[in-house]
Amino acid sequence: MLYALMGLGLSLVTGILNIPNFAHGALFAVGAYLLATVAVAIGNFWIALLVAPLGVALLGLAIEYAGIRRLYAAGHDYQLLFTFGLALILSESIILIWGPIGSSYLPPEILRGGADLGFTMYPKYRLFVMVAAGLLVFATWLFLEKTRYGAIMRAGIENKEMVSLLGIDIKLLFTVAFALGAYLAGIAGALTAPIRGLNPGMGPDMLGIAFVVVALGGLGNLLGAIAAGLIIGVAQALVAAYWTEASTVVIYAVMAVILLVRPQGLFGIR
Amino acid sequence: MSKLSRRDILKMGVGAEAGLGFPAIVRSQSKEIVILGLWDATGAFADVGPINDRGMRMALEERGMQVLGRPIKYITRDGATQAGTSTRRTEEAVDGEGAKFVIGPWSSGVALAVSEVAKRKKVLHLFSGGTEDISGSRCHRYSFQWAASPYTAAKTVVDSFMKANPRAKRWHLLVADYAFGWSVEKYIKEVGKTHGIEFVGADRHPLGEREFSNYVQKAAANKPDAVAMINFGGDAVAGAREIFNFGLTPKVPLIMCWSSGVEELVQLSPEIRQNIWVGSNFYYTADTPVAKEFVKNYTAKFGNPPGYAPSAAYSMTRLLLAGFDKAKSAEVQDVIKALEGIEVNDIVGRMRMDAATHQNIRPYFFMRCKSKDAMKHATDFADIIATGDAPLPKEYGACKDIGSF
Numbered sequence: 001m002l003y004a005l006m007g008l009g010l011s012l013v014t015g016i017l018n019i020p021n022f023a024h025g026a027l028f029a030v031g032a033y034l035l036a037t038v039a040v041a042i043g044n045f046w047i048a049l050l051v052a053p054l055g056v057a058l059l060g061l062a063i064e065y066a067g068i069r070r071l072y073a074a075g076h077d078y079q080l081l082f083t084f085g086l087a088l089i090l091s092e093s094i095i096l097i098w099g100p101i102g103s104s105y106l107p108p109e110i111l112r113g114g115a116d117l118g119f120t121m122y123p124k125y126r127l128f129v130m131v132a133a134g135l136l137v138f139a140t141w142l143f144l145e146k147t148r149y150g151a152i153m154r155a156g157i158e159n160k161e162m163v164s165l166l167g168i169d170i171k172l173l174f175t176v177a178f179a180l181g182a183y184l185a186g187i188a189g190a191l192t193a194p195i196r197g198l199n200p201g202m203g204p205d206m207l208g209i210a211f212v213v214v215a216l217g218g219l220g221n222l223l224g225a226i227a228a229g230l231i232i233g234v235a236q237a238l239v240a241a242y243w244t245e246a247s248t249v250v251i252y253a254v255m256a257v258i259l260l261v262r263p264q265g266l267f268g269i270r
Numbered sequence: 271m272s273k274l275s276r277r278d279i280l281k282m283g284v285g286a287e288a289g290l291g292f293p294a295i296v297r298s299q300s301k302e303i304v305i306l307g308l309w310d311a312t313g314a315f316a317d318v319g320p321i322n323d324r325g326m327r328m329a330l331e332e333r334g335m336q337v338l339g340r341p342i343k344y345i346t347r348d349g350a351t352q353a354g355t356s357t358r359r360t361e362e363a364v365d366g367e368g369a370k371f372v373i374g375p376w377s378s379g380v381a382l383a384v385s386e387v388a389k390r391k392k393v394l395h396l397f398s399g400g401t402e403d404i405s406g407s408r409c410h411r412y413s414f415q416w417a418a419s420p421y422t423a424a425k426t427v428v429d430s431f432m433k434a435n436p437r438a439k440r441w442h443l444l445v446a447d448y449a450f451g452w453s454v455e456k457y458i459k460e461v462g463k464t465h466g467i468e469f470v471g472a473d474r475h476p477l478g479e480r481e482f483s484n485y486v487q488k489a490a491a492n493k494p495d496a497v498a499m500i501n502f503g504g505d506a507v508a509g510a511r512e513i514f515n516f517g518l519t520p521k522v523p524l525i526m527c528w529s530s531g532v533e534e535l536v537q538l539s540p541e542i543r544q545n546i547w548v549g550s551n552f553y554y555t556a557d558t559p560v561a562k563e564f565v566k567n568y569t570a571k572f573g574n575p576p577g578y579a580p581s582a583a584y585s586m587t588r589l590l591l592a593g594f595d596k597a598k599s600a601e602v603q604d605v606i607k608a609l610e611g612i613e614v615n616d617i618v619g620r621m622r623m624d625a626a627t628h629q630n631i632r633p634y635f636f637m638r639c640k641s642k643d644a645m646k647h648a649t650d651f652a653d654i655i656a657t658g659d660a661p662l663p664k665e666y667g668a669c670k671d672i673g674s675f
Binding site (some may be wrong): 100101102103104105106107112113114120121122123125126194195196197199201202205215236238240241245247248 | 284316317319355447473474475476479480481483484488491492504507508511512515516517518532536537538539541542
């Protein structure tokens with residue numbers, strides 16, 4: 001579900017801007033660090049879980065407004081280079097602010113330890129993350145499919161010029177889409193912090209998987225990103241159960257096989 | 271023919287002064303001893319390289335960057351935790367900079383490739399890591415292993431843990447899938463047999479693994495009495511964290527068989543460290559005069575005690591310098607001969623470099639992590655509960671003939 005959440009955010013930005021956002025992984029890492037910082041400062045995980053992704057969304061909003069927006073006229077190459085540079089700046093900023101050495105952040109007391117599911121033990125916190133990420137994915141889907149602004153956003157992915165000609169503020173649409181993508185990366189990072197801890201390299205680790213999810217689902221296809229995230233997660237879990245050594249490589253193997261059969265991805269049309 | 275100006279004459283005068291007046295400096299510059307620190311600044315061990323460098327630099331600075339009355343030129347290269355990059359940059363440093371002495375890198379698999387370069391280029395290579403091949407099946411005259419033999423480590427860990435937990439007979443292993451992991455796993459199983467340990471599972475994971483839930487799920491299903499991890503750095507931290515998240519620790523003890531000590535433990539919260547047992551090539555409370563002095567200076571300089579990485583780099587550099595002193599020469603083959611059989615008291619205590627295999631015979635440390643309440647300060651992670659220095663028995667030795675130059 002976390003893969004789906006990351007893929008959904010990246011797909012949204014990729015669809016709207018028509019470029020891969022290399023800073024998506026760094027925004028994920030910022031979400032994780034913000035969660036731990038806020039939670040330690042106020043002593044409340046739940047409030048931190050609300051605040052940290054909003055902070056990342058604000059950061060995304062600022063990045064789009066102050067940076068990417070000014071490069072729309074310059075073409076995709078410049079936007080791509082900008083997000084690549086931004087990823088490096090954010091990663092180095094994490095090291096400058098929080099240090100190069102990783103650390104652990106524990107789940108809240110109530111979610112610590114394993115739950116006996118009858119057939120296996122599973123961490124309570126991971127079960128919570130599954131439910132929370134599932135709800136977030138569902139809520140995002142509802143927003144995109146069932147609200148007027150969601151429809152405008154989808155239309156923007158399909159045909160920006162047409163949306164603009166209909167009198168809709170396309171610049172605002174881009175800003176909101178980027179902030180929403182950043183929010184999804186931020187909350188994925190925040191939810192991940194107690195599982196994977198905090199590490200300046202955690203962004204690039206997740207970025208690779210997010211790109212696989214987007215490519216597999218079809219560039220800019222939001223439903224495809226959700227489906228691809230689930231497929232990758234399930235494939236990884238199944239392979240790991242029988243052949244643990246292959247649990248990482250299976251992510252890329254699944255992508256390679258599906259793209260050989262459907263180069264446009266599972267749900268892609270371009 | 272142009273006339274010489276006053277300025278030209280002055281320039282010639284300065285040139286003559288430099289050539290005739292400072293011959294000693296000119297000569298000594300040409301006689302500087304170039305030592306390469308091959309430390310990773312990128313790749314899987316990017317976080318370790320900079321602290322390796324700290325340790326090596328401290329050892330050189332202790333000697334005023336000189337040995338045998340000659341200046342030492344310390345150069346570093348980023349091996350990127352990759353065999354291709356490391357070997358290429360080593361060759362460049364040897365050919366381009368005149369490096370004749372190489373220390374590093376940090377990854378066993380990469381070091382094996384660098385060891386081949388050392389053999390081909392006839393330069394001295396010192397390394398610390400978990401592979402037994404450098405002092406075993408692929409031994410040669412130019413490479414030396416500073417870390418304890420994987421057998422020494424396994425014997426210390428298994429014997430000491432079983433002494434404290436005699437009923438923990440069912441072990442599940444999580445092993446890093448490269449040279450170091452395979453070597454230590456082999457001896458953990460061998461020594462385990464002598465204690466009647468049943469290995470109920472052994473899963474291998476790639477270097478740089480961060481998603482351990484699937485491995486831990488399998489481990490939990492096996493209901494082991496203990497989980498033993500043979501991995502290192504970020505892998506060990508991620509594994510220990512996941513084992514805690516599954517609720518295995520602190521109920522089930524976790525053994526980190528070959529840990530970097532401080533660098534890994536600082537990344538785990540005290541709750542996660544409960545019931546963790548740690549084997550390491552160095553721990554900063556080691557009760558030796560050299561360790562005490564080094565830890566004091568390192569802590570004063572960097573604000574935290576050193577772990578295995580800077581300590582190994584520090585001690586390897588001291589060992590190399592001791593080789594120069596003993597050889598009274600900076601010729602590679604003379605220093606190699608001097609290091610063969612050398613005995614020194616260093617940070618880990620008594621060390622002897624076995625002449626037949628180039629394996630350092632030295633103590634290995636075994637610690638038990640402290641509970642949060644027992645910690646006296648933020649880095650008071652563990653107590654050393656045992657040390658062991660059992661050398662590799664001859665029947666296991668794969669270095670039958672180390673060969674000639």
